[in-house]
Amino acid sequence: MHDHEGDTVPHGAHGRPRTWPEHWAAFKRSPFLPAVVLMFILAAAAGLFAGSYTYAMANPAPRHIPTAVVTTPAAPEQKAFVVGMEKALDASLRLTGYATYDAARNAVDDQREYAVLRARGAGVELDVAGASGASVAQLLSEAAAKVGPATGVHVTVRDIKPLQQGDPRGLALFYISLAAVIIGFVGAIQLSVHARGLNPPERIAFILAYALLGGFAIAAVADWWLGALRLPFVESWMILALTMFTSGMVFTMFNTLMGRWAMIPTWGLMVLLGNPSSGGAVSWPLLPSVLGAIGRWLPPGASVNAQHTAVYFGGHQHAFPFLVLAGWSAVSCTVFWVWRHRHPGGREPSPAPAHAADA
Numbered sequence: 396m397h398d399h400e401g402d403t404v405p406h407g408a409h410g411r412p413r414t415w416p417e418h419w420a421a422f423k424r425s426p427f428l429p430a431v432v433l434m435f436i437l438a439a440a441a442g443l444f445a446g447s448y449t450y451a452m453a454n455p456a457p458r459h460i461p462t463a464v465v466t467t468p469a470a471p472e473q474k475a476f477v478v479g480m481e482k483a484l485d486a487s488l489r490l491t492g493y494a495t496y497d498a499a500r501n502a503v504d505d506q507r508e509y510a511v512l513r514a515r516g517a518g519v520e521l522d523v524a525g526a527s528g529a530s531v532a533q534l535l536s537e538a539a540a541k542v543g544p545a546t547g548v549h550v551t552v553r554d555i556k557p558l559q560q561g562d563p564r565g566l567a568l569f570y571i572s573l574a575a576v577i578i579g580f581v582g583a584i585q586l587s588v589h590a591r592g593l594n595p596p597e598r599i600a601f602i603l604a605y606a607l608l609g610g611f612a613i614a615a616v617a618d619w620w621l622g623a624l625r626l627p628f629v630e631s632w633m634i635l636a637l638t639m640f641t642s643g644m645v646f647t648m649f650n651t652l653m654g655r656w657a658m659i660p661t662w663g664l665m666v667l668l669g670n671p672s673s674g675g676a677v678s679w680p681l682l683p684s685v686l687g688a689i690g691r692w693l694p695p696g697a698s699v700n701a702q703h704t705a706v707y708f709g710g711h712q713h714a715f716p717f718l719v720l721a722g723w724s725a726v727s728c729t730v731f732w733v734w735r736h737r738h739p740g741g742r743e744p745s746p747a748p749a750h751a752a753d754a
Contacts, residue, residue, distance in 0.1 A: 429655070436659065443667050457486035458687075460531060460680045463499035465513035466492040472548045473512065476519050479542035484534070488512075503527065503556065505711050506704065509680060510535055511555070518549030524556035526707035528678025529565035556707060561623040568624070568706060569675025571613050572698040575635045576670065578609055579642025580661050587650055592742040595735045599728065602643040610636030630705045638698040641720050644727035645694070651731050651738045669695035675703075691715070694723050 413421070422428055467473070481487055491508065493499040502508040503524050509531050511522040521539050523532040536552050543550030558565045582605050586598060593601060610632050618626045626632075642665060649657035672682060672690030679687040690696035697719035704712050731738065 440662060440667075443663075457484050457531070457534060457681055458684055459487050459489040460484070460510070460535070461508045462488040462490055463502050463508040463511045464490045464492050465496050465499050465511065466494060467514045472517065473514050473519050475546045476539075476542060476548045476550065477512070479546040479548075480535075480538055483538045483542050500555070504708055506708060506713075509678075515551060516549075518543075518551065520551045520553065522553050522555045525554050525558045525565065526556040526703075528674070528680070529558060530681050531678045534681070559624055559706075561621075561625075566676060567617060568702050569673065569699060571617050571624075571635065572638060572673065572675060572695060572702055573670060574613050575610060575638040575698060576642045576665050576695050579606065579639035580646040580665060582606075582609070582639070583643035583646040583650070584658070587647075587740055591740045594741050595732060595738070598647065598740065599644070599731075602647065603640055606636045606639035606643060609639050610634075624706065627705050627709060631702060634698060634701045634705060637717070637720050637724070638694060641694045641724045641727070644724050644731065647738075648727035648730045651734050654739055664693065665695060669693040672696055673699040675699040692719060694720055 464473070477488060477490070490512075491502070493502065496511070496513060499508065499511045499513070500522075503511060503522075506527060509524060509527050511520075513520055513522075521535065523535050525532040532554060536554075539550050539552050542548075561567070583602055586593060586601060590598075590601070613635050614626055614628055614632045617624050618628060618631075645665065646657055646661045649660045651657075653660065669690070672686035672693065673695040674682070674687075674690055675695075679690060682690065691700065697716035701712070701716035701720070704716075735741070
């Protein structure tokens, strides 16, 4: 005979099977929900990361290339060459006339134009500027070498603003700016994990401190150690530091507004959208028009723009990229400060000493 005395008989609420709503409530309280959400977010981020860079950089195509033209009374060779170039490029040269070569060259130095075209004897001379955009200069040079013989026009191509010897592809500035952007927000993430107790003024101060140190380290490695670039050191250092600070504060702003999910908008803004549209790897005239338009207004594009001008076009620096970086920093700091009570970090004020309380 089977003895049932040792069996435990379920009874009451604790003995019945869980309902689906109860299972879901328990799942939401467990660490498995954020883990599952992260699993799908990371998969989507991987695809978007590859897609954004491939879309912007895999097959760059010109739309409108700003080109200075030194006007002459009659230059039929010049007109034939322009028509041939536009057909070969399947794009238009956005031509702007200048009375003198010096005026056209100044427009290139001011980065309003990417090339200079002028009549030269029985042919034409095309001056490209590798420092304005290596990809644009290469595209124009290769097209000109084919169009000249096809149109019967003798073409001379010169690079009037070549890249530095240690950076023949013009990518070093993009890489150092990319380092500043990524380390900028990764540093803020690490502060939120390992120095969670920092109060708002302390958090801003430490982001500024690692930005200054990190910017110095990036510039020193690229210039002094590797010799890849000859930098105007202080100016490049300050641009990198401002970039790192801006990136760190952008994450801090999103961390204030969105808590633990702050990495999603930060990664989307700075990496998925900002870096491919920065003009560092592929020049703005060759990017899809939307990316080329918005890239200047985002921190990565502003950083590349300012650094590019500092290194290759000294004396022609523009205020715009600095205003973009300063604007993002100011907005991020303001949002963080106004809603600092929502930030997951910080610490409670120290209790007053007993004798002070008795007084």
